[in-house]
Amino acid sequence: MSTPMTYSDTTALITGASSGLGAEFATQFAARGANLVLVARRTDRLEALARTLRDTHGINVTTLPKDLSVQGSGAEIRDELARRGISLDTLINNAGFATSGPLAEEEPAVIASEISLNVASLVDITRAFLPEMLVTGKGALVNVASTAAFQPVPGMAVYGATKAFVLSFTEAVAYETKKSGLRVLALCPGATRTEFFDVLGSEAAAVGRLQSASAVVETALRALDRSTTPVSVVSGLGNRMLAGIAQRLPRQVSLAMAGNAVRE
Incomplete structure (x- = not known):
């Protein structure tokens, strides 16, 4: 892929866009x-947010309030946009949340919602819009994974597993679509200064230095703007080092390291 990423006069759908x-x-x-x-x-x-972006940049912004953990939301969004005459070039699957604590103590309904949003909804929305994005071939599919994807995470077992799914799924889709013009990227942030830890209820899982949201997104945009977009990118040098170490260590060792890090 040699052409630069196109932004002007394209349309990007972003989930979890309120913060x-x-x-x-x-x-x-x-x-x-x-x-x-x-x-x-x-x-x-x-x-x-829509008002601010319209006023500042003179772009079109459509808002769709929706609970994405509800089954079938991908087709509903696609059909609604089709009725409005809106087609997509780029999809950013960012919506998701984490739970923490021993699995035996977590609320079943909450972890079911976590799996639904982090995994099922992401796949559903991707499948709904992938065909039309492949036709235009000038945008991107960005799925937000996590550094938690690179090893099991005791104390956040469900969250880590959902992000491992996102990474694996995205890399596979990138391979399937490699002959198209669509850029496909799994973005793997580490601890980021957002409302994530407010929802989680603790910063105990914040391994390493917290990055700003702007730094994480800039990492993604740099990857998208490369002549050949990588299938995944880890945001932050320290995070890249830790992810690389986790992938090279014996599984049992990286498991113990992750368990100790989250417990601390």
Whole structure:
């Protein structure tokens, strides 16, 4: 792939867009001239962000308040955009959340929602929009994974497993679509200064130095702007080193290291 990533006069859909990495993706894509479809549950935050981006950058911003953990949301969003005459070039699957603690003590309904949002919804939305994105071939599919994807994470067993799925799934889709113009990227942030830890209820799982949301998104955009987009990228030098070490160590050793890090 040799052509540069196109932003101006394209449309990007961003899930989990009301705060954190989602809002930062929206801000940076808008600054590059992309029109946006913003999806999240919190209508007031979506509308406030949309107004700011329209006023600042003169782009079109569509908001779709929706709970993505509900089955079939991908087709619903696709059909709604089709009715409005909106087609997508780029999809950023950012929505997700984490739970922590021993699995035996977690609420079954909460972890079911976590799996639904982090895994099932991501696959559903990707499948809904992938065919049309392959036709235009000028955008990107970005799935937000995590450095938790590189080893099991005791104390966050479900979250780590969902992110391992996202990484594996995205790399496979990247291979399947490598002859198209679509860029496919798994973004793997480490601990990031967002509302993530507010939802989690603790910063105990924040291994390493926290990055800003803008630094993480800039990492993704640099990867997308490369002549050949990598299938995955880890944000932050320290995180890249830790992920590399985890992949090279015996599985049992990286498991114990992760368990100790989260417990501390």
